[in-house]
Amino acid sequence: MKGMTVVVKTIASWVKILIFLFGIYIIITGHRTPGGGFAGGVIIAGSYVLLMLAFGRQFAEENLPLPLASRLDCAGALLFALVAIVGLVFGGSFFVNFLYQQQLLPSKAFQLISAGTIPLSNIFIGIKVGASLFLVIFTLSVCCKDFKPATPAKEKEQN
Amino acid sequence: MFEFYTLLLFCIIAAFIAVETRNLLSAVICVGAIGFGGSLLFLFLRAPDIAITQIVVEVLGLVILIRATISRDITFISGDREFFGTVVSVVIIFVIFLAGIIVFKTIPPFGTPVFAQVPDSASQTYISTGLEKTGAANLVASVILDFRAYDTLGEATVLFTSIIGATVILRRRAKKKLEEPDA
Numbered sequence: 648m649k650g651m652t653v654v655v656k657t658i659a660s661w662v663k664i665l666i667f668l669f670g671i672y673i674i675i676t677g678h679r680t681p682g683g684g685f686a687g688g689v690i691i692a693g694s695y696v697l698l699m700l701a702f703g704r705q706f707a708e709e710n711l712p713l714p715l716a717s718r719l720d721c722a723g724a725l726l727f728a729l730v731a732i733v734g735l736v737f738g739g740s741f742f743v744n745f746l747y748q749q750q751l752l753p754s755k756a757f758q759l760i761s762a763g764t765i766p767l768s769n770i771f772i773g774i775k776v777g778a779s780l781f782l783v784i785f786t787l788s789v790c791c792k793d794f795k796p797a798t799p800a801k802e803k804e805q806n
Numbered sequence: 807m808f809e810f811y812t813l814l815l816f817c818i819i820a821a822f823i824a825v826e827t828r829n830l831l832s833a834v835i836c837v838g839a840i841g842f843g844g845s846l847l848f849l850f851l852r853a854p855d856i857a858i859t860q861i862v863v864e865v866l867g868l869v870i871l872i873r874a875t876i877s878r879d880i881t882f883i884s885g886d887r888e889f890f891g892t893v894v895s896v897v898i899i900f901v902i903f904l905a906g907i908i909v910f911k912t913i914p915p916f917g918t919p920v921f922a923q924v925p926d927s928a929s930q931t932y933i934s935t936g937l938e939k940t941g942a943a944n945l946v947a948s949v950i951l952d953f954r955a956y957d958t959l960g961e962a963t964v965l966f967t968s969i970i971g972a973t974v975i976l977r978r979r980a981k982k983k984l985e986e987p988d989a
Contacts, residue, residue, distance in 0.1 A: 673858070679943040681854035683950070689862040696869060717973070724966050731959065742955040747941045762942035765951045768958070775962060779969040784870060786976040 651701050659701035666694040674773035678762045684769040688776025695781045704788065713785065716778045723775025730764050730771065807916075810850045817843040828882050830875045838868040855946045 674687030699707035731742045738745035746752050747763030755761055817840050824836035841864035848857040914920055924930065932949055942948035950958050 677944065678947045678951075681944065681946070682858055683855060683944075683947055686855070686859045686862050689859070689866055693862065693866055696866065700869070700873070720966070720969065724962055727962060728959065731955065742952075742959070744940055744952050756937060756941060757943045762940055762948070765940065765942050765947055768951045768955070769947070772958070772962060776965065779965060780866065783969050783972050784866070786973050787870060788873065 655701050659697055663694045663697055666697065667691060670694065670773070670777070674769055675766060676759070677769040678765045679757050679759075684772030685776050687769075688773040688778075689780060691773065691777035692780035692784065695777075696784055699785070699788065704785075707785070711781060713782065716782050716785075719774055719778035720782060723771050723773075723778065727768055727771040727775065730768055734764065810847065813843050813847050813850070817847070830882065831872070834868070834871045834875050837871065838864065841868070855944075 670687045670690035670693075672687075673682035673690060674684055677683035677687065695707055695711060698710060734743040734745050735741045738748060744763040744765070746767075747761075752760060752763065760766070820836045820839040820843065824833045824840065827833050827836070842861065845857045845860040845864065848854075848860055919929075932945065932953060936945045936948045936953075937943065940948040940952045942952070
């Protein structure tokens, strides 16, 4: 899969930035407007899927290498659990919202920095969902497209 | 409620076409129509969070399905249905339909949630004290990440485990390393 035509590539190179930014917006304002970590993460994964469809699989893999994606996936899951454990240490029980309940941050409703640990959890879930959905789509497309495993290996040996 | 029932009818018709058609691409498009209709239904029910998630996941799944359909050689379903399977599925659907009639007689009418009438129920407590207890203006975020954060942790674990399984089963890198000493 070498990618699509010039028209698709040009439009995709502009639109991918907007989609990525919209995903980040959905994630970081998830505690005051509709949205949240899961939806924003899926939007971020969608921007990479657009890259993969328009420019080919190799370009997307150069942008976000698979080891980095799996590390981001694991880091997001670990950090989300870490938020819960820090709540256990400082607040007395698992998943307690210690930043809000102990007034460690200025918290006023509808502000960007408010609600204690909820935006943090949103960000970590967003990282996790984005990286993991990118991974699963990448693996699925590899499985569907390269059904002849013998020929690419031989080409690499010749090079 | 007129728009709601129109959309519901649209979704049901699309589901019938998706099951009955023999062209794989039209079946996938009908599945997409069901998904987008479902996200509009969530909007009419005033659940914008679920609507956003539904439409986003639907787009991503539709892209994968269409790509998998186009790359196939045979895009038509051929062959007749088996008589025994058809009879069994019709009987099962009829039994579920009868059970559904009995169940729907007992639940309250559409649009009147049961827990809204009980003053000390969980949902009423979340609505009345959610803002002062968590500080989040979006009550859905305060429920899924503060009151019910265990559920979200379990959900994240399910996603994590399924992705580990998919990448381990479908990857090809380990096979190459096994093949290298022979070549």
